[in-house]
Structures are given as C-alpha cells and as structure tokens.
Amino acid sequence: LAPEITADTTSTPPPLATSEESNYRSANATFVMLARNNEIEGVIQSISEVELRFNKKFRYPYVFLNDEPFSEEFKSRVSELTKAKIEFGLIPGEDWHQPDWIDEDLAKQGRDKLVADDVIYGGSVSYRNMCRFNSGFFFNQKLLQKYRWYWRVEPSVHFYCNVDNDPFLYMEQHNKTYGFTISLFEFEKTIPTLWGHVKDFMLQHPEYVARDNSMGFLSEDGGENYNLCHFWSNFEIADMDFWRGTAYTKFFEYLDSQGGFYYERWGDAPVHSIAAALLLPKDKIHFFKEIGYFHHPFTHCPSGKLYLDGKCSCQIGLNFDYQGYSCLRKWDRIYLT
Numbered sequence: 001l002a003p004e005i006t007a008d009t010t011s012t013p014p015p016l017a018t019s020e021e022s023n024y025r026s027a028n029a030t031f032v033m034l035a036r037n038n039e040i041e042g043v044i045q046s047i048s049e050v051e052l053r054f055n056k057k058f059r060y061p062y063v064f065l066n067d068e069p070f071s072e073e074f075k076s077r078v079s080e081l082t083k084a085k086i087e088f089g090l091i092p093g094e095d096w097h098q099p100d101w102i103d104e105d106l107a108k109q110g111r112d113k114l115v116a117d118d119v120i121y122g123g124s125v126s127y128r129n130m131c132r133f134n135s136g137f138f139f140n141q142k143l144l145q146k147y148r149w150y151w152r153v154e155p156s157v158h159f160y161c162n163v164d165n166d167p168f169l170y171m172e173q174h175n176k177t178y179g180f181t182i183s184l185f186e187f188e189k190t191i192p193t194l195w196g197h198v199k200d201f202m203l204q205h206p207e208y209v210a211r212d213n214s215m216g217f218l219s220e221d222g223g224e225n226y227n228l229c230h231f232w233s234n235f236e237i238a239d240m241d242f243w244r245g246t247a248y249t250k251f252f253e254y255l256d257s258q259g260g261f262y263y264e265r266w267g268d269a270p271v272h273s274i275a276a277a278l279l280l281p282k283d284k285i286h287f288f289k290e291i292g293y294f295h296h297p298f299t300h301c302p303s304g305k306l307y308l309d310g311k312c313s314c315q316i317g318l319n320f321d322y323q324g325y326s327c328l329r330k331w332d333r334i335y336l337t
C-alpha cells in the first residue's frame with residue numbers, strides 16, 4: 001500500500017538534514033569558545049559562519065566556557081544556530097583568578113607600567129586571567145575531557161570559505177598536532193622576560209625539546225633571541241593531548257611559576273606557539289591555508305584555486321600572509337627547506 005517507499009538501493013544516501021538526531025562527526029573533536037554574556041552578538045556572528053561554511057555538514061559539538069554563568073538568553077540564542085550538541089561550562093574560580101602566591105603589589109606595578117606604555121589590555125587583570133586560562137587550563141575543563149581535538153573560535157570572527165574537508169580528520173590522518181591560519185609578531189613589552197625563562201626551561205629539560213623543532217620560526221640567531229613570531233591563537237585547531245602531556249604541562253608550570261602572566265602580560269598565543277615550535281617536530285604544525293579567516297584586524301584569504309574551490313568571500317587584497325607584520329615568511333623559511 002505504500003509503494004513509494006520501496007528502497008532504491010542504487011540511489012545516493014538521503015541528505016544529511018533528514019536525520020535530525022544523527023551525529024556526523026567522525027573525529028573526537030569539538031569547537032571551543034570562551035566568551036562573555038555581553039559578547040552574544042559576536043558569538044552569533046562567529047557560530048553562524050562556522051555552521052554555514054563547515055559544521056552544518058559535519059555537526060561537531062560545541063563547548064562554551066565562561067568565568068560567570070551563561071545567561072538563559074545567551075544559551076537559547078546560541079542553541080538556535082545549530083543542530084549539533086552544545087554544552088555550556090562554568091570555569092572553576094581556581095582555574096581563572098590570579099593565584100594568591102602572586103605578589104599583588106608587583107602585579108600592580110607591572111600593570112601600571114604597561115598602561116603608561118599604552119600597551120593594549122595593559123591594565124586589565126581579567127585579560128591576564130584569560131591568557132593564563134587559555135595557556136594552562138582550558139584543555140582540562142570537565143566538558144573538554146572527553147575530546148581530543150578542538151577548534152578554537154572567538155566571538156566576532158569571520159570564516160570566509162567553505163571547509164568541505166574535515167580539518168580534524170586531516171590532523172589525525174597526517175599526524176599533526178597544531179594548526180594555524182595567521183602568524184605575526186608579539187608586542188615585546190608584554191613579554192620582556194618570557195624568552196629568558198623559555199631558555200632556562202630548555203636547559204633544565206633538554207629531553208622535552210624536539211630534535212627537528214621550529215626554532216627557525218622563533219629566532220634569527222639559533223635561539224639566543226626571540227624574534228616575537230607566534231601563531232595567532234584566536235584560531236587554533238589542535239590536539240589537546242599535547243597540552244595535557246608531560247612536556248607542555250612542565251613547560252606551562254615552569255612559566256606560570258615565574259608569575260609573568262600577571263607581572264607582565266604574557267599571552268596564550270606566544271606561550272602556545274613557543275611550546276608547539278620547540279616541543280614538537282616541525283612537521284606536526286600545520287598551516288591551514290584553505291581556511292579563510294578574519295579576527296580584527298587581520299585577514300587570511302586563500303588565493304587561486306583554493307579561493308574558487310572554497311567559494312570564498314574575502315577580499316584577496318586584504319590577505320595578511322606576506323604583509324610586513326606577518327610571520328608567515330619565517331614559517332616558509334623553515335618549513336619549505
């Protein structure tokens with residue numbers, strides 16, 4: 001009585017949208033976004049583009065993290081944007097706030113100095129909390145423990161191209177650990193003593209330094225001085241097992257114990273980047289050149305066939321890759337040789 005439903009086994013499978021409950025992800029991966037309730041408009045922009053360009057097809061889950069409880073409005077508006085699973089997490093205070101062993105007078109002096117020097121976020125404690133959290137704590141949050149891979153997304157970014165091939169599977173299948181789209185120079189005033197501590201760590205723990213590392217990306221003189229190059233961590237596709245592992249754990253703990261997240265204003269970008277560049281062989285770091293991306297004020301816009309294949313919407317003239325402030329040529333220098 002229902003002849004129309006006779007299966008035609010030669011036809012293509014039904015479109016993804018017909019099975020609402022299914023989960024199409026195939027790597028053990030999640031998006032992760034740290035955000036504040038008042039960033040909701042920017043969050044909606046970013047997630048809408050993630051869905052449009054990639055995740056409506058793959059349905060990887062999302063984990064949202066906040067040092068304050070997410071509002072009902074935040075949760076419901078975000079939930080409208082995707083069929084994928086979403087979890088909202090509250091960061092424990094001890095993973096976020098300035099530790100008691102930090103000398104607040106010294107920290108205040110450090111903040112005042114950066115304010116006087118007009119350094120962005122120079123006077124902000126919450127920004128420092130965020131940088132330290134992203135450096136040493138996000139990957140051990142309860143909601144992230146079940147995942148290995150993550151794609152970090154921030155509010156108010158843009159994704160300009162279709163991502164038809166699963167970047168998580170790419171990472172897994174090509175034995176990659178850390179993926180980036182934009183690299184650039186750090187403000188030296190935020191990390192005056194960081195490199196000295198990195199060198200001390202390498203002397204104390206040569207066993208953690210990878211043989212075929214990317215020192216050539218970080219230094220012009222074999223490691224004596226830091227050239228300030230780093231991967232921009234507002235975009236990351238990476239393996240949390242690296243951050244969870246012994247080498248990085250020791251590295252983070254050593255740096256954290258120096259207090260520079262508060263006495264100076266160490267960013268999670270240089271900390272992650274230096275670790276990835278020195279503790280991993282260089283072939284474990286991947287430049288996602290096909291992923292068109294914007295975080296104020298820089299754009300990575302693919303060109304040529306990648307632009308066409310990705311149906312990209314960025315302006316090629318804005319591509320930052322080989323502009324003066326970009327570090328991609330340093331990456332090419334080590335990676336292409």
Ligand code: GDP
Pocket residue numbers: 033034035036039065066067068126127130153154155234
């Ligand atoms: P910038 O990219 O260095 O200019 O810094 P952002 O303001 O974009 O902050 C980086 C990330 O941390 C973004 O995802 C922000 O939403 C998030 N973030 C920064 N400060 C806080 C904070 O105090 N609380 C929460 N929950 N998220 C924060």
Ligand code: MN
Pocket residue numbers: 154234295
């Ligand atoms: Mn940002």
